[in-house]
Amino acid sequence: MNALFSLVSALIAVVALVAVSWFGVEAIGLDSVFGVIIPYIALAIFVIGVVYRIVDWARVPVPFRIPTTCGQGKTLPWIKADNLDCPYNTWGVIGRMFLEVFLFRSLFRNTKAELREGPRVTYASAKWLWLFGILFHYSFLIIIVRHLRLFMEPIPSFVQTITSVDGFFQIMVPTFFITDILFLAAVTLLFLRRVTLPQLRYISLPADYFALFLILGIGVSGVLMRNFFKVDLLGVKSLAMGLFTLHPVAPPGIHPIFYVHLFLVSVLIAYFPFSKLMHAGGVFLSPTRNMANVNRSERYVNPWNYPVKVHTYEEYEDDFREKMKEVGIPVDKE
Amino acid sequence: MDLHDLPKPQDLMDIDLNKPPETGWMNNPAVFKDGTYSYPAAGKNLKILGMPNPRQWAPADEDWKLPENWQEIILKGMKERLEKYRSFRLFMDICVRCGACADKCHFFIGSGDPKNMPVLRAELIRSVYRNDFTLLGKMLGRFGGGRELTIDVLKEWFYYFFQCTECRRCSVFCPYGIDTAEVTMIGRELLNLVGLNINWVIEPVANCYRYGNHLGIPPHGLLDMWEFMADDVEDITGIKVNLPVNKKGAEILFVTPSGDYFADPGTYTCMGYMMLFHELGLDYTWSTYASEGGNFGLFTSHEMIKRLNAKIYAEAKRLGVKWILGGECGHMWRVVHQYMETMNGPADFLEEPVSPITGTKFENAKQTKMVHITEFTSDLIKNGKLKLDPSRNDKIIATYHDSCNPARAAGLLEEPRYVIRNVTNNFYEMPENTIREQTFCCGGGAGLGNDENIEMRMRGAFPRASALNHVVAKHDVNRLLCMCAIDRATLTALTHYWAPDVTVGGIHELVANALVMNGEKERTVDLRGEPLGDEEEDE
Numbered sequence: 001m002n003a004l005f006s007l008v009s010a011l012i013a014v015v016a017l018v019a020v021s022w023f024g025v026e027a028i029g030l031d032s033v034f035g036v037i038i039p040y041i042a043l044a045i046f047v048i049g050v051v052y053r054i055v056d057w058a059r060v061p062v063p064f065r066i067p068t069t070c071g072q073g074k075t076l077p078w079i080k081a082d083n084l085d086c087p088y089n090t091w092g093v094i095g096r097m098f099l100e101v102f103l104f105r106s107l108f109r110n111t112k113a114e115l116r117e118g119p120r121v122t123y124a125s126a127k128w129l130w131l132f133g134i135l136f137h138y139s140f141l142i143i144i145v146r147h148l149r150l151f152m153e154p155i156p157s158f159v160q161t162i163t164s165v166d167g168f169f170q171i172m173v174p175t176f177f178i179t180d181i182l183f184l185a186a187v188t189l190l191f192l193r194r195v196t197l198p199q200l201r202y203i204s205l206p207a208d209y210f211a212l213f214l215i216l217g218i219g220v221s222g223v224l225m226r227n228f229f230k231v232d233l234l235g236v237k238s239l240a241m242g243l244f245t246l247h248p249v250a251p252p253g254i255h256p257i258f259y260v261h262l263f264l265v266s267v268l269i270a271y272f273p274f275s276k277l278m279h280a281g282g283v284f285l286s287p288t289r290n291m292a293n294v295n296r297s298e299r300y301v302n303p304w305n306y307p308v309k310v311h312t313y314e315e316y317e318d319d320f321r322e323k324m325k326e327v328g329i330p331v332d333k334e
Numbered sequence: 335m336d337l338h339d340l341p342k343p344q345d346l347m348d349i350d351l352n353k354p355p356e357t358g359w360m361n362n363p364a365v366f367k368d369g370t371y372s373y374p375a376a377g378k379n380l381k382i383l384g385m386p387n388p389r390q391w392a393p394a395d396e397d398w399k400l401p402e403n404w405q406e407i408i409l410k411g412m413k414e415r416l417e418k419y420r421s422f423r424l425f426m427d428i429c430v431r432c433g434a435c436a437d438k439c440h441f442f443i444g445s446g447d448p449k450n451m452p453v454l455r456a457e458l459i460r461s462v463y464r465n466d467f468t469l470l471g472k473m474l475g476r477f478g479g480g481r482e483l484t485i486d487v488l489k490e491w492f493y494y495f496f497q498c499t500e501c502r503r504c505s506v507f508c509p510y511g512i513d514t515a516e517v518t519m520i521g522r523e524l525l526n527l528v529g530l531n532i533n534w535v536i537e538p539v540a541n542c543y544r545y546g547n548h549l550g551i552p553p554h555g556l557l558d559m560w561e562f563m564a565d566d567v568e569d570i571t572g573i574k575v576n577l578p579v580n581k582k583g584a585e586i587l588f589v590t591p592s593g594d595y596f597a598d599p600g601t602y603t604c605m606g607y608m609m610l611f612h613e614l615g616l617d618y619t620w621s622t623y624a625s626e627g628g629n630f631g632l633f634t635s636h637e638m639i640k641r642l643n644a645k646i647y648a649e650a651k652r653l654g655v656k657w658i659l660g661g662e663c664g665h666m667w668r669v670v671h672q673y674m675e676t677m678n679g680p681a682d683f684l685e686e687p688v689s690p691i692t693g694t695k696f697e698n699a700k701q702t703k704m705v706h707i708t709e710f711t712s713d714l715i716k717n718g719k720l721k722l723d724p725s726r727n728d729k730i731i732a733t734y735h736d737s738c739n740p741a742r743a744a745g746l747l748e749e750p751r752y753v754i755r756n757v758t759n760n761f762y763e764m765p766e767n768t769i770r771e772q773t774f775c776c777g778g779g780a781g782l783g784n785d786e787n788i789e790m791r792m793r794g795a796f797p798r799a800s801a802l803n804h805v806v807a808k809h810d811v812n813r814l815l816c817m818c819a820i821d822r823a824t825l826t827a828l829t830h831y832w833a834p835d836v837t838v839g840g841i842h843e844l845v846a847n848a849l850v851m852n853g854e855k856e857r858t859v860d861l862r863g864e865p866l867g868d869e870e871e872d873e
Contacts, residue, residue: 073745282428288511
């Protein structure tokens with residue numbers, strides 16, 4: 001897969017999505033298609049798709065207990081065991097998964113190998129990926145929580161609190177949110193990382209750029225509609241509430257940029273179950289992380305374990321009995 | 335190919351990790367260059383094992399003499415495994431290609447070949463998975479990251495799945511724990527379905543199946559080797575050690591890799607076991623049938639792991655022992671720790687292991703009933719049961735190489751260090767990014783430690799060698815310790831090429847050097863027959 005091809009084809013795809021929604025609303029007036037029908041379909045695909053994928057994974061057995069041990073296991077009582085990196089009970093597993101899911105523990109270990117004269121190789125700390133990843137995921141989460149205000153009346157107090165903290169600096173009117181800036185910055189940095197690091201550029205598929213461009217498009221369109229086009233928020237809220245309460249109407253006169261935003265979100269959630277974005281669910285099922293290193297102390301059953309052909313001791317002794325007797329190795333059959 | 339045919343280290347490492355080829359990886363077939371791949375399995379070995387498509391062929395040939403419907407066989411095999419292994423299924427689905435694993439692989443650092451980045455190694459098979467098993471891949475083809483399974487793709491699989499040592503280092507760094515070892519293991523299983531395998535794996539497997547050990551040593555030959563070692567021990571210590579073989583009713587069955595029976599420096603470790611057990615008066619036995627702890631089935635298929643591993647419990651049952659003690663080995667401990675009991679257990683005819691010397695219950699091994707020798711020995715030392723004179727190892731300035739599997743598949747990090755610190759006075763760790771769970775492979779595990787693959791081995795050995803040379807320069811380290819029989823063979827080549835002043839050895843060799851035995855004569859030489867201590871210093 002050629003790097004440029006990956007990048008350009010993904011970019012074209014996202015630009016096409018933007019164009020379709022903009023002109024669909026602006027020129028053809030398909031407000032309710034983009035405002036109601038597509039979001040519903042996308043949401044249905046998302047919910048059914050995600051559930052299907054998780055169930056599908058969960059139905060595949062885990063035949064062996066294969067944790068990657070990243071610390072001292074529990075052995076002799078006087079040797080300090082590391083329950084977080086090499087769990088020996090369920091609490092350890094929960095702790096390990098918590099660190100992995102919420103703090104990206106493994107990414108935090110990241111180093112960069114560099115070849116030097118000698119020849120030798122050195123390892124420098126490389127926490128950028130961890131930092132961009134954390135910024136991206138957490139600002140995304142907060143942005144989603146903030147959006148709850150559109151679907152709920154009265155607006156829950158935690159949403160109010162998060163929103164006001166997020167808009168603390170009160171730059172511009174309407175307020176520019178800190179998470180918006182962090183989110184756009186993080187996605188941009190993740191993108192730049194992908195195109196500037198030669199190794200990463202080499203492995204990147206269209207799908208990798210597509211997800212980034214799509215998410216960047218959502219962020220940019222969101223900021224544009226809120227801070228620059230200043231779309232009719234009341235109209236947006238009534239559409240959102242309508243969708244949420246199953247009485248959907250697309251109020252007239254909402255600026256097309258809103259429909260671009262909504263359409264890109266719809267595409268993202270519909271695409272989600274079929275894509276690498278499912279890592280969000282998959283990480284919980286990863287057998288190298290979610291299993292305790294109690295391999296020698298607790299039984300583990302493989303549901304499809306089956307008998308295999310072995311070379312038995314009897315067959316072995318038959319092959320070598322005379323020789324064994326000659327040198328005085330005890331045998332079962334004289 | 336031989337070590338001395340290789341260019342000098344500086345020239346070998348004239349590579350750039352940041353310069354991938356112009357051609358995209360999907361269109362860049364593998365090149366079978368001498369020194370970078372292993373020879374195929376001999377037909378006779380496949381026949382012994384009843385494995386498919388035994389024939390004569392060579393990777394550099396155009397025609398690999400595959401069955402006509404090879405694609406169908408592979409895709410069917412893939413489907414079956416996607417339904418049997420959640421690891422495989424999940425690891426096909428959830429990679430985001432973040433690149434965190436890219437420079438964690440010793441083969442990538444040593445070769446600069448981007449297909450040795452764990453992510454791309456997995457993509458070789460993932461691309462086919464997407465093409466044939468996912469909706470978007472089927473709909474979008476290349477745009478969806480899919481790639482048809484062509485003969486070039488299959489050849490690429492063979493080249494790169496036999497260029498991964500299943501060391502699991504990448505899985506430490508992956509945010510989802512994607513373990514390339516799992517992908518490689520399944521990749522090799524699939525290749526085996528159409529008769530693509532390497533002789534350095536399949537011959538030991540065939541030998542182990544029939545003779546009980548990788549080297550194909552018959553029982554009388556084993557006895558010979560063990561007696562030879564016991565004679566050496568007698569020469570050095572004046573003590574004729576007890577050598578029980580296939581002894582029914584012994585308390586403990588001892589199983590260790592056969593690599594330590596015949597080649598230096600493994601033999602010294604093996605002599606170390608004999609001396610330790612003799613000094614303890616341990617009621618144990620060697621077995622000629624279960625004469626192999628290692629299991630090259632791990633490098634073949636899950637089924638083959640089970641076929642070879644079955645001997646250990648079977649022999650324990652036949653001999654009527656109470657529990658099993660296992661020697662220093664790497665991949666053997668992956669199998670014992672993560673597969674044995676599930677595959678061939680429960681071993682309810684055995685008892686929960688208790689050290690007859692200290693009374694310590696090995697709670698951590700109460701289900702498999704198999705204890706690691708460093709667990710056993712560190713417990714002895716902790717309880718003051720060994721009389722040790724570490725000064726007998728004073729000539730040795732040691733560092734310790736964690737073997738991949740005890741470190742990343744069992745979490746055995748402290749026991750070996752505890753033992754080493756108690757039997758030597760000079761021990762220095764290599765840099766922290768290269769030890770413990772971040773340890774680097776020797777470059778020749780998973781069946782790749784053969785001579786024809788020497789260039790790729792030395793490339794893969796480079797990160798370990800670089801760390802070693804760091805402590806050589808800083809602390810004058812002259813002994814690379816390890817607890818793995820493959821290491822003892824492959825690290826010897828590593829030091830030969832990369833760090834010629836360093837020797838390689840096992841932990842129990844040093845234990846035995848330091849072990850003050852009851853009734854021994856004054857020791858003048860170590861287990862290698864070399865004078866103890868430095869003459870000048872004695873004056």
